[in-house]
Amino acid sequence: MGKVCVVGASGKLGRYMVGHLLDRGHEVVGVCRERSVPKLAAYADRITIVPGPTNDREVIGKAVAGCDGVLTVLVPWGVRQYSSGTAQAVLDHAEPGARLVFSCGWHITKDGRDRYSWWFRAVLRLATVVGRLLRAVEVDDQVEACRRIFASDRRWTVVRGSDLEEGESQGLPVWSRHVGDPILASNLTRRIDFALFMVEALDDDALVHEAPAIVGRLAPSARAH
Numbered sequence: 763m764g765k766v767c768v769v770g771a772s773g774k775l776g777r778y779m780v781g782h783l784l785d786r787g788h789e790v791v792g793v794c795r796e797r798s799v800p801k802l803a804a805y806a807d808r809i810t811i812v813p814g815p816t817n818d819r820e821v822i823g824k825a826v827a828g829c830d831g832v833l834t835v836l837v838p839w840g841v842r843q844y845s846s847g848t849a850q851a852v853l854d855h856a857e858p859g860a861r862l863v864f865s866c867g868w869h870i871t872k873d874g875r876d877r878y879s880w881w882f883r884a885v886l887r888l889a890t891v892v893g894r895l896l897r898a899v900e901v902d903d904q905v906e907a908c909r910r911i912f913a914s915d916r917r918w919t920v921v922r923g924s925d926l927e928e929g930e931s932q933g934l935p936v937w938s939r940h941v942g943d944p945i946l947a948s949n950l951t952r953r954i955d956f957a958l959f960m961v962e963a964l965d966d967d968a969l970v971h972e973a974p975a976i977v978g979r980l981a982p983s984a985r986a987h
C-alpha cells in the first residue's frame with residue numbers, strides 16, 4: 763500500500779491517522795475544510811492537503827486519484843447529508859480495487875444483530891430528534907452513509923468506535939461483530955488506537971466487508987475475554 767488519502771484529516775481521529783500513516787512511510791493526501799487547514803500545520807511539509815468540504819465530489823475526486831487506500835471519517839454535522847455525501851463521493855471516485863475504510867459510531871448496525879440497551883436506544887432517539895430540530899446533526903444520515911457502504915461491492919470496512927478517550931497508545935484494539943458481545947462491554951477505546959485500527963485495516967483482508975465494533979485491548983472486558 764503506497765499512497766493513502768485521509769478524508770477528514772484535520773479532526774482528532776484524522777490527525778492521529780495521518781501520524782500513523784507517516785510513521786509507516788505512506789505517501790499521504792489529506793482532505794479537510796478550508797478553515798481547518800491550519801490544524802494540519804504540524805504535517806504541512808509532509809502531506810498533500812486538498813482543502814474543501816468532504817462531500818464535494820470534485821474535491822474528493824482530486825484527492826483520491828492514484829490512492830491505494832482511503833480512510834474516511836464519517837461525521838453527521840449539519841442537515842445537508844454531509845455523511846452520506848462524503849461516503850458516496852468516496853465510493854464513486856476511489857480507484858478501482860482501492861481499500862476503503864470508514865469510521866462511525868457503535869449505533870450503526872450492519873445486520874441488525876447488535877444488541878443495544880433501552881437506555882442507549884432512548885438517548886439515540888433523543889439525539890436524532892434534537893439534532894435535527896437544532897439543525898446541528900443528522901444522526902440518520904450517518905446511518906444512510908453506512909447503508910450505502912454496506913450495499914457497495916467496493917473493498918470496504920466500516921470501523922465502529924466505542925466511547926473514546928485521549929491517552930497513550932495501548933496497541934491495536936480488539937473487535938467483535940456485534941454490540942452486546944461480552945468482549946465489548948467496557949465500551950472505551952483510546953482515540954489514537956481507533957486511528958491505529960483504521961490504518962492497520964488497510965492491509966487486513968479479513969476485514970473486507972466487515973463492520974468491526976472495537977474496544978481498547980487493555981479495557982477490562984477485552985482482558986476478561
Ligand SMILES: NC(=O)c1ccc[n+]([C@@H]2O[C@H](COP(=O)([O-])OP(=O)(O)OC[C@H]3O[C@@H](n4cnc5c(N)ncnc54)[C@H](OP(=O)(O)O)[C@@H]3O)[C@@H](O)[C@H]2O)c1
Nearest residue numbers: 770772773774775795798836837839865866867923924926
Ligand atoms: N467522539 C466520540 O466519542 C466517538 C465515539 C465513537 C465513534 N466516533 C467516530 O469517530 C470519528 C471521529 O471522531 P472524533 O471524535 O475524532 O471527531 P472530531 O475530531 O470532532 O472530528 C470530526 C470531523 O468532523 C469535522 N467537522 C466538525 N464540525 C464540522 C462541521 N460543522 N461541518 C463539517 N465537518 C465538521 C471535523 O473537521 P474540521 O477539522 O474541519 O472541524 C473532523 O473532520 C467519527 O466517525 C465518529 O462517528 C466518535
